[in-house]
Amino acid sequence: MKLIATRRLWRILRVVIRYRLDDLLFALPLPGYLRILQWLLPWRWLPRGKTLPRGEALRLALEDLGPVFIKFGQILSTRRDLLPPDIADEMAKLQDQVPPFPSEQSIKLIEEQLGASIAEVFSSFSSTPLASASIAQVHAAQLKSGEDVVVKVIRPGLKPIIAQDLAWLFLLAGIAERASPDARRLRPREVVSDYEKTIYDELDLLREAANTSQLRRNFSDSPLLYVPQIYWQWSRPKVLVMERIYGVPVTDMATLVDQGTDLKKLAERGVEIFFTQVFRDSFFHADMHPGNIFVSTRTPWDPQYIAIDCGIIGTLTPEDQDYLARNLLAFFKRDYRKVAQLHIDSGWVPSDTRINEFESAIRTVCEPIFERPLKEISFGHLLLHLFQTARRFNMEVQPQLVLLQKTLLNIEGLGRQLYPDLDLWSTAQPYLERWMRERYMPKHALAQLQQQFERLPHLANTMQASLENFNHRPEPKAQPQRWLNTLLGASLLVASAQLGLTFHLEAWPAWLMLSAGLCLVLRR
Template sequence: MKLLAARRLLRILRVVIRYRLDDQLLHLPLPTWMRMLRFALPWRWLPRRPSQLSRGEALRLALEDLGPIFIKFGQLLSTRRDLLPPDMADELAKLQDQVPPFPAAESVARIEEQLGASVTEVFARFEVEPLASASVAQVHAAQLKSGEEVVVKVIRPGLKPIIRSDLAWLYLAARLAEKASADARRLRPVEVVSDYEKTIYDELDLLREAANASQLRRNFEGSDLLYVPQVYWDWCRPKVLVMERIYGVPVTDMATLADQRTNMKLLAERGVEIFFTQVFRDSFFHADMHPGNIFVSTRTPWSPQYIAIDCGIVGSLTPEDQDYLARNLIAFFKRDYRRVAQLHIDSGWVPAETKVNDFEAAIRTVCEPIFEKPLKDISFGQLLLRLFQTARRFNMEVQPQLVLLQKTLLNIEGLGRQLYPDLDLWSTAQPFLERWMRERISPLHLLRNLQQQAEQVPHLSQMARDTLERLNQQPAAAPVAAAPTHAWPLRLIGAALIAGGVSQGLSLAVASWAAWLSLSAGLLLILRR
């Protein structure tokens, strides 16, 4: 691994030198000591030929050369046109579906190896020229023997060694950062890299992507908001995925969308609704929603429907994170900054000793200027910078389980800025969240929770009984005759458990598993001979 990582570092340096990315870096407003480092870089003393590439082309080609992790970083940057000059954003947008393909012969060989049959035996028609090519896989058009038009997705060969070496360097950088900086420790970079490692390896398994697509399709079955293509499971393998071919307009093809008179305002609003539906209703969200993975149906442009592909990366939240996030957003929309501050403290996202008043004032200072402004007038770059400064001041830790959600939010915001810059993000999202919160405390929802908890009572009671029997079977240190004199402490503990269980059940207004376990254990202790 160390040899592989060292070779990869040399490869990264060679690409940096080849495309002179250090020139672009040194044009940024860096500290003086970092700008002085350029004199220590040996290649800067060598003569060089003038480059024919623009700065955007040089950055795009460098990221392509460096492989999937760097390409995905470029895809994310391409949606942030508020952070990049237009020429660089336009070039990086090509990374979404215009990555150079690998040879067709390798693609066909891998498909036949995975399916155990030749492409002519499986497909009535197979197009060797790929439809699209991305960082991890490329796609070919085909037709099944039964007549269905499909696409065949195949994983690029030789990815794992590159990803392994890149991750080794990311882990090294994360550990060094944690040792060198308290700010870095607050950001928990090692955990973030670990989450990303799981995500990128999951994306290499196309059976997982097929399962994700099937789940997302089921979640939006019959919906006017989102369509997900059908998966043909008989022809899916770990490195090959066969699914329904869709015909839609790329979401970034503004000219075609305008020609078919697409309702752009409704399209942008439905994008926000889809995101919040996935996160809060389903707790299962498409976490790779860059423009290359999103299309718009041509059937009803006055009531536009999205089409989503490439479900290799999905995210989910625990009920606790869902609840805290929804309450935070609702309080934020209502400008109840004290509630936002208190929720951050209650959730453990900031230290418990944080002064609520000070934290409230800091949040108000950052957030108040962005209200009552359309998306086009909000500088999210400046907002994120100021939020980061506020978080550092109050020792707020990054939550690794929310990293995918934050990435998806960046993609959604960048997409919304392109589709309908006048979108009022706040008024679009607030009604959905308020409706979701009302449903969570509705009698039907509470009854459903009560039923789920009641179904667990026999299991929890058996667990308590098994635990007490195991404890009872342990060799006693004291004579058996002395046992009755010590029975009253167990009964006292049992009474306390029952009281705690009753009070917890009353305070929650619903039977929780902890309350049932407490009651069961208390009764067993009191009735135990």
């Protein structure tokens, strides 16, 4: 084993001992041979200092272990479907402010990536970072053309450290899964795998640049949200040059109040932005913690958000969107039978699930929630309870839904901090109902029909190839036309079935395509 990896393990062990994280392990129902181990560890015989709550101890330990573990804790905070509430709450407190690395290293890396000196690219460059996070730090600068920009730089030498820490995390996760059924329920290896993908994605700043450009295009000229411009000619995998924004941090309530910001409208617009991203665009900023959100100072009576750091983006399929919209509407109508049926129809739970038992479980969880005023009901916690209940019926929660639930919790917390009386349902209900109506409008139906027709040649070619492989006998001259009718008819049948499922068999294009397909098949 490499010396540096051994030193890192020793460092991790020291932090474990300092914060007595071994108590978390021995609190689990472990096999007898592992229980003996707690009496053999020498530090467990030493006098204890002040005992911290387990969530706080874990948070402080991750902060002590440095940037990679801080980021791991932040990702861990998104898995509220797996974590106990006290630990999840502490993980959410992890701040992304870490000591900056030397500006000399930053400048060297920028020049290596751009293939030019700082003086050749920028008319001014601040060597003192504006901010420093676990993955990168940011410097203020001005381009030769006069635009104020920020330059984001990946921390040097981060990849080997991440690889070593991930190796130890996978090892610890594997031990925990083998040692305890409770640990297996939390699926630690899956959590570490999610973290591995996320953190390696964040090391590529071109990915973040592409996400930022897409989000900016989605909200072009929007009064709701402003997204800064990316300067692609100066952006590289480890360096990102972006328009510098000037706004008030969304947590700076004193400044927002002083400038006369309409806080009610600001809170409601946050909810509207979220639902627009999820249902109109199927492309949502999944890291909307307060450090990434600012408020424009230009029109405080008509406030506009500014979003930065688009490294983590969530997307949904049309099926995911339909599932969420219908479930939320059914939830707030307390139609638990429909909620249960939607889960089974969409395949989120096995088809052999007893619907009466599932409906009863959902009602047991949700009825106490709805006894409170609507303005006190949390969408995010509602989804969390839904996922936890459905998991008892073998539902596998998809990563994109976990990201969405975490983002919704952030939006809710932010909205109620700005305006405590915010009623999310009164803001969201009209949007959801309008979105559902638009799905049945002729314009949307024709768009779906066009997409299905565009797939017909591919479906026909695929079916023809399959038939040719299956049947090698020579056909009469008239047969190719008959086979063509059959293929086209079968393609129409497949397309009509897909379109019908999309609209739940309520759209006229599906019936039209179904009729045409049957005619062509029967004519054969």
